[in-house]
Amino acid sequence: MQSMINENKWVTYMSKRARLIYNPTSGREEGRKRLVDILQRLDAAGIETTTHATEGEGDATRCAAEAIDNGYDIIIACGGDGTLNEVIDGMSRKEHRPPLGIIPFGTTNDFARALGIPRNWEEACELIARQELRAVDVGRVYTGNQAKHFINIAGGGVLTELSYEVPSKLKTVIGQLAYYMKGLEKMTRLRPTELRMNVEGHGEFHDEFMLFLITNTNSVGGFEKLAPSASINDGLFDVLLVKKCNIAEFIRIAAMALRGEHLNDPHVIHMQTNRVEVTTPEYVEINLDGELGGSLPASFEVLPSHLNIFADLSGVSSYR
Incomplete structure (x- = not known):
């Protein structure tokens, strides 16, 4: 009733x-x-x-x-x-x-x-x-015989380690500032990684990259325009690769990403796909929604409309 x-x-x-x-x-x-x-x-x-x-x-x-x-x-x-x-x-x-x-x-x-x-x-x-329910895609990653899931982001590279390397107690005390502090520390160790990526519908990419990101939404690490075309229920990932560059170039790309202007930079590769396989001769950890999710090699796939989440269907709710 x-x-x-x-x-x-x-x-x-x-x-x-x-x-x-x-x-x-x-x-x-x-x-x-x-x-x-x-x-x-x-x-x-x-x-x-x-x-x-x-x-x-x-x-x-x-x-x-x-x-x-x-x-x-x-x-x-x-x-x-x-x-x-x-x-x-x-x-x-x-x-x-x-x-x-x-x-x-x-x-x-x-x-x-x-x-x-x-x-x-x-x-x-x-x-x-x-x-009110909204169906959303979920990502699944296989590392060896183990499967895990993610809802927002999977990635690898030195800076993707920020979120799970910042101690929880430090985040409790100073919040977002903890990430900035860790980011400055990471910048001194910024280096490219050799990756081989097989991207469904786009072929193979084999090069040195600063990082790779496989996103399910437009918001990653507080960057709300990192993948402007990403949709939560289109059955596709947005894949971003940043090619080998120096620290000054990387900082410039990050500044462009804040404005959503980075996709036209020659160091950035952007694609949409439902499946990605990533291998490397190096040891590279995987970030899943800000948590350590194992290490490469790994394969990633989309599970379309896998979960129903309570959301505002009349429009976008205010975030504050």
């Missing part, structure tokens, strides 16, 4: 059971501080919610898979890009995948930014309560 919920004019049709998986250290511990308020807001919308605080690497993945096995109607990821990645990895392995809600409390929140999910926790809860 249709009912109106409080002053927020949320609409629900029946009570639903949700499992909220949260990182107590994300966003300077703001998620932990707001947990009671979040639960009250969801309860007012007819969403009966239990919680799980993550305790270490892989914990959110296990909890998301267990929540599906236990019949929860909704999974909610509350934290940053790392927490979201683990939740999506756990869900994507299952044949039945309930809707996913996102309450972003991390330092960067790339995927939430790309999907227009507001950083304001009250507005994020409202999106979940409104029950």
Whole structure:
């Protein structure tokens, strides 16, 4: 039976059971501080919610898979890009995948930014309560016999190591500044890597590259124009390669990327595809949504419209 919920004019049709998986250290511990308020807001919308605080690497993945096995109607990821990645990895392995809600409390929140999910926790809860769903693609990567999933970005190269090398305690204390500090340190070790890439529909690329990025959205590391044509549900990755260059040239390209002008630079290769294979004679780690995801060689593929996520279908929600 249709009912109106409080002053927020949320609409629900029946009570639903949700499992909220949260990182107590994300966003300077703001998620932990707001947990009671979040639960009250969801309860007012007819969403009966239990919680799980993550305790270490892989914990959110296990909890998301267990929540599906236990019949929860909704999974909610509350934290940053790392927490979201683990939740999506756990869900994507299952044949039945309930809707996913996102309450972003991390330092960067790339995927939430790309999907227009507001950083304001009250507005994020409202999106979940409104029950409007958007189908989104998921990326899957194979490294050896192991498969993992990502929702926003996969990549390799010295600067892609930033997000998982910055200590969580430092991010809790100083937020985005921690990445800038680490980036300055990384610049002194910036060097190209020999890569061989087989890109479906585009052939083979064998050269020295500063980094490679395989994106599912337009927002990567806070750069909102890195892949301007990327769509979350077109069944395609946007692949970006930066050819060998010196530090001054690399900084110039990064500045251009802030304005979305980098794709015409001769050092940048941009393509769209649904499958990529990457090999190298060197040791290169893989970044998956800001987390360490193994090392090359690896193959990447798109799983079209693999998850349904609560989003604003009337337009793009404000991100703040």
